[in-house]
Amino acid sequence: MSHKFINSCQADNWYFRLKGVNGTHFTRVVVWATTESGEVIGLVSVTNDSGCLTVPPPVNGTYVHVSDMSNEEKQQAAEGDRPGTKYTGT
Numbered sequence: 001m002s003h004k005f006i007n008s009c010q011a012d013n014w015y016f017r018l019k020g021v022n023g024t025h026f027t028r029v030v031v032w033a034t035t036e037s038g039e040v041i042g043l044v045s046v047t048n049d050s051g052c053l054t055v056p057p058p059v060n061g062t063y064v065h066v067s068d069m070s071n072e073e074k075q076q077a078a079e080g081d082r083p084g085t086k087y088t089g090t
Contacts, residue, residue, distance in 0.1 A: 026077035
């Protein structure tokens with residue numbers, strides 16, 4: 001789905017949390033973007049050749065602020081911020 005964004009702002013300390021069969025995965029939310037319809041979406045970085053931001057996949061995931069995470073989740077999120085471990089857009 002394509003979105004037309006009308007506004008954006010930083011998303012300091014926010015993550016997209018995906019709970020799957022292989023455990024929980026965290027991807028840092030880079031910016032919050034508002035669509036023409038008024039929907040607010042967190043955009044995540046993609047680690048492929050495009051170097052762009054994208055909407056998280058339509059899966060069973062949620063946005064979570066670092067202050068609402070357990071110490072274990074914070075550690076997992078920190079590991080997910082390392083190059084090559086973020087959502088790849090595939």
